[in-house]
Amino acid sequence: MYQAFIFLLAAVVSVPIAKRLGLGSVLGYLLAGTIIGPYALGLVGHNVEGIMHFAEFGVVMMLFLVGLELRPALLWQMRLPILGLGGLQVVLTTVLFSAIGLLLGFAWQTSLAVGLILALSSTAIVLQSMNEKGLMNTEAGQNAFAVLLFQDIAVIPMLALLPLLAMTPSSDVASSIGLSGWQHGLVVLCAISAIIIGGRLLLRPLFRIIASTKLREIFTATALLLVIGIALLMDLVGLSAALGTFIAGVVLADNEYRHELEAEIEPFKGLLLGLFFISVGASINFDLLMQEPLVILGLVLALILVKFTVLIALAKLFKLQTSQQWTFTFALAQGGEFCFVLFSFTSQHHILPEHVTAPLVVVVALSMAFTPLLMIINERWVQPMFVSQQDNDQLPDTIDDGVTQVIIAGFGRFGQIVDRSLTLNGFSTTVLEHNAAQIEYLRKFGHKVFYGDASRQELLHAAGADTAKLLVVAIDDHEKALEIVRICKVHYPHLKLFARASGRIQAHEFHKAGVDVFVRETFHSALNLSEQVMTSLGLHAYDAHRAIRNFRKLDERHVRDIIKLEGDTKDYVSMSQKNRKELEEVLKSDINDIEELEDMQWGEK
Amino acid sequence: MTKILIIYAHPNPQKSRLNKQLAFAARTLDFVTVHDLYQHYPDFDIDVAHEQALLDKADVVVFQHPIYWYSCPSLMKEWLDLVLHNGYAYGKGGDQLTGKRWLSAISTGADQSAYKSDGSHGHELDQFLLPFKQTAHYCAMTFLPPFISHQARQLNDAGIQQQAQQYKTLLNNLYVQL
Ligand SMILES: Cc1cc2nc3c(=O)[nH]c(=O)nc-3n(C[C@H](O)[C@H](O)[C@H](O)COP(=O)(O)O)c2cc1C
Numbered sequence: 001m002y003q004a005f006i007f008l009l010a011a012v013v014s015v016p017i018a019k020r021l022g023l024g025s026v027l028g029y030l031l032a033g034t035i036i037g038p039y040a041l042g043l044v045g046h047n048v049e050g051i052m053h054f055a056e057f058g059v060v061m062m063l064f065l066v067g068l069e070l071r072p073a074l075l076w077q078m079r080l081p082i083l084g085l086g087g088l089q090v091v092l093t094t095v096l097f098s099a100i101g102l103l104l105g106f107a108w109q110t111s112l113a114v115g116l117i118l119a120l121s122s123t124a125i126v127l128q129s130m131n132e133k134g135l136m137n138t139e140a141g142q143n144a145f146a147v148l149l150f151q152d153i154a155v156i157p158m159l160a161l162l163p164l165l166a167m168t169p170s171s172d173v174a175s176s177i178g179l180s181g182w183q184h185g186l187v188v189l190c191a192i193s194a195i196i197i198g199g200r201l202l203l204r205p206l207f208r209i210i211a212s213t214k215l216r217e218i219f220t221a222t223a224l225l226l227v228i229g230i231a232l233l234m235d236l237v238g239l240s241a242a243l244g245t246f247i248a249g250v251v252l253a254d255n256e257y258r259h260e261l262e263a264e265i266e267p268f269k270g271l272l273l274g275l276f277f278i279s280v281g282a283s284i285n286f287d288l289l290m291q292e293p294l295v296i297l298g299l300v301l302a303l304i305l306v307k308f309t310v311l312i313a314l315a316k317l318f319k320l321q322t323s324q325q326w327t328f329t330f331a332l333a334q335g336g337e338f339c340f341v342l343f344s345f346t347s348q349h350h351i352l353p354e355h356v357t358a359p360l361v362v363v364v365a366l367s368m369a370f371t372p373l374l375m376i377i378n379e380r381w382v383q384p385m386f387v388s389q390q391d392n393d394q395l396p397d398t399i400d401d402g403v404t405q406v407i408i409a410g411f412g413r414f415g416q417i418v419d420r421s422l423t424l425n426g427f428s429t430t431v432l433e434h435n436a437a438q439i440e441y442l443r444k445f446g447h448k449v450f451y452g453d454a455s456r457q458e459l460l461h462a463a464g465a466d467t468a469k470l471l472v473v474a475i476d477d478h479e480k481a482l483e484i485v486r487i488c489k490v491h492y493p494h495l496k497l498f499a500r501a502s503g504r505i506q507a508h509e510f511h512k513a514g515v516d517v518f519v520r521e522t523f524h525s526a527l528n529l530s531e532q533v534m535t536s537l538g539l540h541a542y543d544a545h546r547a548i549r550n551f552r553k554l555d556e557r558h559v560r561d562i563i564k565l566e567g568d569t570k571d572y573v574s575m576s577q578k579n580r581k582e583l584e585e586v587l588k589s590d591i592n593d594i595e596e597l598e599d600m601q602w603g604e605k
Numbered sequence: 606m607t608k609i610l611i612i613y614a615h616p617n618p619q620k621s622r623l624n625k626q627l628a629f630a631a632r633t634l635d636f637v638t639v640h641d642l643y644q645h646y647p648d649f650d651i652d653v654a655h656e657q658a659l660l661d662k663a664d665v666v667v668f669q670h671p672i673y674w675y676s677c678p679s680l681m682k683e684w685l686d687l688v689l690h691n692g693y694a695y696g697k698g699g700d701q702l703t704g705k706r707w708l709s710a711i712s713t714g715a716d717q718s719a720y721k722s723d724g725s726h727g728h729e730l731d732q733f734l735l736p737f738k739q740t741a742h743y744c745a746m747t748f749l750p751p752f753i754s755h756q757a758r759q760l761n762d763a764g765i766q767q768q769a770q771q772y773k774t775l776l777n778n779l780y781v782q783l
Contacts, residue, residue: 531647539619540618540619540643540644541643541644541645541647542616542617542618542643542644542647543617543619544647545647545648546647596617596620599620599714599758600714600758601714602713602714602715602758603714603715603716603756603757603758603759
């Protein structure tokens, strides 16, 4: 309890300050960690490692969320950067570090082991920082993600390989669970197939049942259960939990409950990741740093420089845009959280001696702490050099990156028409609907609909409210619609809001709440019908058309006039009467008469 | 059995004096189809395929409309813009109107003397019709001498009936020549 209090307090105090100063939340957490850590205030006990281990689950959840955003097709599109860029990054960095190790006179086994471990970067820090800066959909973001993904996969063979480098023979992972190599491979294959097949076939009906109970906490529990279950399964077969949940995420990316899942997992991920960053900060061994400050800082610098060199060379080789090359490089030049895991693994298996791993852990932690700073340097001083260039080549990026432009809340009779007409014209929409049965039915017709209550901010967030251009509130529950509008006004002021109003009073309320455009749901169809009635009673179609046009214009002005009166009923009544009279006069006099006059004028000499 | 198609463009047909009567007279002829554009497309959303199907059946196309600002009412311009497209009326493979005849049946507000170089409109009416004439030529149609009713609003009932009779006679003659 006390520990939780300290951690939360540290986060609550330092993160807003760091954000204020433009340093980003990651740096805030790290600083908070060092401050409460054993080497400064010493408010947390020496069990930081245990906490870190627990908090690493935040990384697992993050990869699940990343997977949810990546449809399999998208992942397939990324195969070149993942294998090419990611593969080369790991290989080249390993080679360079090993060479340095050899030069410094270490045995080749030690050099190679350290090289392999240091080739990894920090998925947690990079993704979190890039997300916060809105860089994930840029070229740099996509490529950085590809590299990180490859590294996460590479951890698995590393775990298998590292024991071979041991000075004294030891058991490898596979044999540690009592299986031979090919049996182990089979088990892994089964586990992954189970995730894919289960995710495809079982989860949809399961979620439907859960959703129909309308108990939110049960849905939350299911989501957590899913992630934890997969993590356990992966642990059991000796795979990285992060990788497993990532695959599960990808499998579920097409699922209509995707946004709801995102919304449920997101807060847990955020908290755990924060905890993780704090524990990284707290675990920085300042005793070691104080004993040999120059050596440690020199190593940090060397680590960053070597990675930097490899990254920028690869970015150029893979022809990223110039400005993106630097963002990519600055983002990935650090050691990662897996380094901690692997270093403790290697010392346990006597692959690397304590006196090598202990300082390196400090070096990695420091390099992670420097990353947000490096990204700020990039942002403030490097990127401005490319501004004009960026403007030119960024355009195509924003058009087809698949980010949704329009969120439609409510997929009833109204929302469906809006959605169909928009998507047929090439606009990308994300639709949210609360009725599970309705979704099931609509999916049969091939609609892309997501389950969830749009008046929840987390869900709007998961649906992309940050990046969407506008939101259409098409639900018929007026109170709920107002709720959505209020949330958007507070959290997403950039969103243009379009609302379906059932009548004048609702329109009035929408206007007051800050809706940009509202349409009375029955107004236009009723006028349309009435136009056809007039025509079939013998009025010329164009006259009927213009009569209705006038009516519509005047009536809409009338509604706007009434809206301007803030609530005074006496004014309201007199205004209504005035408007009615005006309407009658205008419709009676008829603009045709004016034209007749016009006709006469042309005949005068 | 449409032989003559009248594309009738009047935005205010119920208030019309002359054109209304001309259209009425034309409708009594069984080889004539009067196609009221503003009745069909009050929202200006022209069904191009439907229009082209009507044209296919006709040998003579009459454009009947009042002169508005030395040109046609706007829906007729929209009609020309959309219906006479490349590959149909002109350009590669665009020979669907070849050999058909174009008659402009036009009413004006001003009298004939205003359409002189020293009159208030400064030019002969023919000169204002040049865009239509060239449109017809570009679509390989024959541009017939236009049927003009001057000072339409000043005509009395008898004058209008006389004009309608002449219109009918002209349409009859065009039909006989086919
Ligand atoms: C908007 C407008 C523009 C007009 N422009 C012209 C014009 O340029 N020249 C002209 O002689 N008459 C012009 N007129 C008069 C009409 O051509 C004339 O009133 C019409 O031909 C009468 O036919 P109707 O009785 O069938 O409506 C114009 C009339 C209107 C309403």
